Amino acid sequence: MKEINLISKRKEDFLKSKKVLKTLYTLSIACLFVTFICSVGIFLLKLSSPLPGLKAEEEELVNNISLAKQKLTKIVVLDERLKNVSGLLAKKSDIDSTIDIITAQAKDVKITVLDIQKKKLSISSSSQSLNSIDLFLNSLVAISSDKKKFSKVTLNNLNTDFKSGKYTFSLDIDLL
Structure with missing residues (x-):
């Protein structure tokens, strides 16, 4: 082994x-x-x-x-x-020149209220003379016939105060 x-x-x-x-x-x-x-x-x-x-x-x-x-x-x-x-300025109507034209026509007519809305101008006025009111309204109608600034003039009312001798009226002007 x-x-x-x-x-x-x-x-x-x-x-x-x-x-x-x-x-x-x-x-x-x-x-x-x-x-x-x-x-x-x-x-x-x-x-x-x-x-x-x-x-x-x-x-x-x-x-x-x-x-x-x-x-x-x-x-x-x-x-x-x-x-x-x-x-807005482009769309705005030329309201300033329209107001200047209206106030230039009002020589003996005193404009007491002037309200401007979208296409409408409301005026309240007074005068001592019917002749002045007639001249004012006729000049506005002549301007509206040209259709440059406004198209229509509407006389709303004409009042007389006999005590003071004063005539008041209001009108609406449709602007262009």
Whole structure:
């Protein structure tokens, strides 16, 4: 029979496991070194990266855009209002010149009330003389026949105050 040598086999197993452990130890150190190098590289890349500067620039641009958007909104609103006002002024009848024409005709006639509505002008007046009222009304009728400023003159009422000798009347003028 052969002799069994248990010690040498044990030593061989021990040497194999020691060799495997040494290989694993070397491999783990190499992995640790590679991880360290990668971490340092990433840290340096992040440190030298323009990303924080780009983020700050992005925030600044977003703020500028929002301010510009607010200004643009105000400009658009103002432009819209100006267009509306221009449209209203274009549609507005030339009421000032019409009133000037009417008051120029009223030499001895005192205009007491002047009411302006959309296309209608109501006048209440008084005078000491029927002749002045006649001249005033005839001149307004002549102007309305030209149909430049107004189209129709309607006498609503004519009153007499015998005590004061004053005549009051009201009329409506249809504006063009």
